Amino acid sequence: MWYASGKAGPRARPRGLSxxxxxxxxxxxxxVMGGVYSLYIAMQGTFTRGEMKSDLQQNARVGLDRMxxxxxxxxxxxxxxxxxxxxxxxxxxxxxxxxxxxxVTYRKHGASEKSVRVTYSLSGTALQRxxxxxxxxxxxxxxxxxxxxSNAVSQLTFTYYDAFNRxxxxxxxxxxxxxxxxxxxxxxxxxxxxxxxxxVGVTLRTLESRARVAPESYTLTSHVYLRNR
Numbered sequence: 001m002w003y004a005s006g007k008a009g010p011r012a013r014p015r016g017l018s019x020x021x022x023x024x025x026x027x028x029x030x031x032v033m034g035g036v037y038s039l040y041i042a043m044q045g046t047f048t049r050g051e052m053k054s055d056l057q058q059n060a061r062v063g064l065d066r067m068x069x070x071x072x073x074x075x076x077x078x079x080x081x082x083x084x085x086x087x088x089x090x091x092x093x094x095x096x097x098x099x100x101x102x103x104v105t106y107r108k109h110g111a112s113e114k115s116v117r118v119t120y121s122l123s124g125t126a127l128q129r130x131x132x133x134x135x136x137x138x139x140x141x142x143x144x145x146x147x148x149x150s151n152a153v154s155q156l157t158f159t160y161y162d163a164f165n166r167x168x169x170x171x172x173x174x175x176x177x178x179x180x181x182x183x184x185x186x187x188x189x190x191x192x193x194x195x196x197x198x199x200v201g202v203t204l205r206t207l208e209s210r211a212r213v214a215p216e217s218y219t220l221t222s223h224v225y226l227r228n229r
Contacts, residue, residue, distance in 0.1 A: 049216055056152060056206040056218040063127040063150035064204045064220050067120050071200060074103040075228030079115035081134040081141070092228065093194040094141075095119070097170055097186035100178035101158050101200070107131070117141040119179035122156040123148075127204070130179050141180070154217070155205035160189060162196040200224045 075082075075092035082090050082104055094117055095102040102119035115134040120127065127150040132141035160168040170187040178186045189197075201223045209215035 049213060052208050052210065052213070052216040053218065056208055056216060059150040059152055060204050060206045060218050060220045063153070064202065064222055066129070066149060067202060067204075068222050068224050070105050070118055071101070071103065071202070071224045072227055073105050074226050076106050077104055077115050078106050078113040079134050079136060081115040081136075084136070084139045085141075086139065088191045088194075091191060091195050092226075093189075093197055095176060095178040095180050095186075096158065096160060096189040096194050096197065097178045098158060099156050100186055102178055102180055117180070120156070121179055122153060125153050126151055127153045127156060132180075144179075144181075150204075150206065152206045152208045153204065154207035155203065155219075157201075157203040159201035159203075160193075160197045161199040161201070163198045165199070168193045168197060198226060198229055200226070 077092065082092060088094065092104045093102070094104060100119065100121040102117060104115060104117050106113045107116045108114075117132040117134070119130040119132075121130070122128070126148040128146055129149050130144055130146040132145075133143045135142045162168055168189060170189050172187055174188045174190050175185050176188045177184060178188060188194075201221065203219065203221045205217060205219040207215060207217040
């Protein structure tokens with residue numbers, strides 16, 4: 001405003017924010033940041049679950065693929081170990097339980113092939129593969145070597161079928177060690193039933209859980225026909 005004398009009047013001082021305005025601005029900022037944080041948590045959870053699912057699928061496939069390949073060749077015995085072994089001659093399935101399977105197959109050894117006994121079992125949450133070499137002098141499988149194939153495994157199940165697709169189930173009548181020679185005992189198929197197995201169903205389930213994320217699981221099932229029976 002200008003006065004008649006031509007001199008400028010006093011300017012009004014700038015007014016600060018009132019307490020109410022500060023509270024409203026703070027509330028709006030909190031709402032916006034809460035939405036951003038919720039979105040971040042949701043995206044992080046989705047990413048984590050996707051990563052878990054990918055890891056679980058990879059673990060299951062790696063373990064099952066090798067198991068299926070070797071089990072399909074059960075009975076291929078280049079050193080004729082099954083004609084010489086002391087017990088259960090000519091029976092390539094050495095021990096068959098609900099969660100453990102031991103069988104005779106082969107391994108490449110340079111230009112030659114060797115007979116080996118391979119056992120798949122579950123130790124805690126690790127799928128274990130054990131391999132025993134055939135010792136022709138002692139006529140036994142010895143020198144075991146064990147390696148974990150997959151982690152985060154929660155279930156390993158074997159189902160046995162005969163030539164007529166009937167299920168052959170282990171019972172309490174036969175109890176033994178699987179892997180052979182191990183201190184643990186399991187209900188096993190009788191040797192006569194093990195000799196009738198023509199197909200094996202394998203179920204492998206992986207499971208993982210992390211903080212603030214729902215558990216994820218992945219299940220693979222395969223049926224293997226034994227080629228050498």
